[in-house]
Amino acid sequence: MYDHRKLGRELELFDTDPLIGSGLPYWLPAGAVVRHTLEEYIRGVERRAGYRHVYSPVLGKRELYEISGHWSHYRDDMFPPMDLSGERLGGERLGGERLGGERLGGERLGGEQMVLRPSLCPHHALIYRSRAHSYRDLPLRMAELGGMYRSELSGVLGGLTRVRAIQLNDAHIFCAPEQVADEARAALELIREAYGALGVSPARYRLSLPGPGGKYVGDPGMWRRSAALLTEVLDAAGVAYEAVEGEAAFYGPKIDVQIVDSAGREATLSTVQIDFHQPERFDLRYAGPDGAMRRPVMVHRSVIGSVERAVAHLIESHGGAFPPWLAPVQLVALPISDAEVPHALALVRQAADRGLRAEAAGPQRGTLGARVRAARLVPYQAIIGAREAADERVSLRLRDGRRLEARPAAEVLAGIDLLTSAHSTDLWTDPRGQAGGR
Numbered sequence: 001m002y003d004h005r006k007l008g009r010e011l012e013l014f015d016t017d018p019l020i021g022s023g024l025p026y027w028l029p030a031g032a033v034v035r036h037t038l039e040e041y042i043r044g045v046e047r048r049a050g051y052r053h054v055y056s057p058v059l060g061k062r063e064l065y066e067i068s069g070h071w072s073h074y075r076d077d078m079f080p081p082m083d084l085s086g087e088r089l090g091g092e093r094l095g096g097e098r099l100g101g102e103r104l105g106g107e108r109l110g111g112e113q114m115v116l117r118p119s120l121c122p123h124h125a126l127i128y129r130s131r132a133h134s135y136r137d138l139p140l141r142m143a144e145l146g147g148m149y150r151s152e153l154s155g156v157l158g159g160l161t162r163v164r165a166i167q168l169n170d171a172h173i174f175c176a177p178e179q180v181a182d183e184a185r186a187a188l189e190l191i192r193e194a195y196g197a198l199g200v201s202p203a204r205y206r207l208s209l210p211g212p213g214g215k216y217v218g219d220p221g222m223w224r225r226s227a228a229l230l231t232e233v234l235d236a237a238g239v240a241y242e243a244v245e246g247e248a249a250f251y252g253p254k255i256d257v258q259i260v261d262s263a264g265r266e267a268t269l270s271t272v273q274i275d276f277h278q279p280e281r282f283d284l285r286y287a288g289p290d291g292a293m294r295r296p297v298m299v300h301r302s303v304i305g306s307v308e309r310a311v312a313h314l315i316e317s318h319g320g321a322f323p324p325w326l327a328p329v330q331l332v333a334l335p336i337s338d339a340e341v342p343h344a345l346a347l348v349r350q351a352a353d354r355g356l357r358a359e360a361a362g363p364q365r366g367t368l369g370a371r372v373r374a375a376r377l378v379p380y381q382a383i384i385g386a387r388e389a390a391d392e393r394v395s396l397r398l399r400d401g402r403r404l405e406a407r408p409a410a411e412v413l414a415g416i417d418l419l420t421s422a423h424s425t426d427l428w429t430d431p432r433g434q435a436g437g438r
């Protein structure tokens, strides 16, 4: 297996700078393309599955996390709160109004404490609560690819796997108790679909249960109920799993989809969690068919987990040879001599018109062999010599070494477009119906 930190730098996907700080990588253009493409794919999958997307701020008042329970159960993993002193705020004017004067967290008078959020759930609970809901609105699936923060120790930081600023593919499904199992099952199915498109496979499924110690919220009945539901979902999905104590979230048990990194360390990528706690804490309601107010359940789920960890895993499991739809550059046009450079540039333009990411590498970049080697991770290499140029054809060389006979440029682009639009991991499917390999 490859080390994503080494490959990430070689392929110019991301980097870090001590002045920004460890655990705070930045994304270079090629990495940003991968990230953007991945995020758009996930949003598309979620839209089709009935999710609606929101945006919410990465900060909230400390009080919000006192209500959610993060402050008392999760504070060790949070950044220290920021004091907005009454004096400073009093001196500034926001919209002509003076802020401050509010008593927060029982400690500060005249100021506020703001917290970098450790999760998106509290914001989503408030968004749910901001509108009245009836049983007809449920299940209400709220999704966001949003920032959250974790105060990791600097010793464990490195590359994209342990970061302090996390972009999470998150969603919360607010549903009636009898809808929970179906929603959790559907979430697990989304995870399987995404793994198929990404060409990754889980190391194992884990049913994460609470362990001894006081870091979990109360009510044993609630824990039993949630664990029974998740067990039912895992059994119905027909996947092998292990139940592990001590790995639950503080508010509920979860299904964790585990992956293994290049150093052999296991980590959680995707999760499905059942939560009776936060709906209670935030007093979330919906009107039942009889008009009586009822309490929804929250299903927390993440299909690819954090974008950082997902990309790290993709780099390592594919050795930088991303599935064609995700590759930073999908097609490289290689003119054999200067005479075919205009044809190569025209091909790049046609590819771009189709939304494909293409570039040309002309003879000034070395021999054809050297250029093919330099583009070894690019899924499609279109070689254009005098013969091909004469009748608008290209000879396609696939990343796995296969060569296709010269064919019209338009046909080649249509074939690539078909596979990448379908988020296929195949490199080529012959128009006559023969499936290609990776």
Ligand SMILES: [Zn+2]
Residues within 6 Å of the ligand: 119, 120, 121, 171, 172, 300, 301
């Ligand atoms: Zn959540």
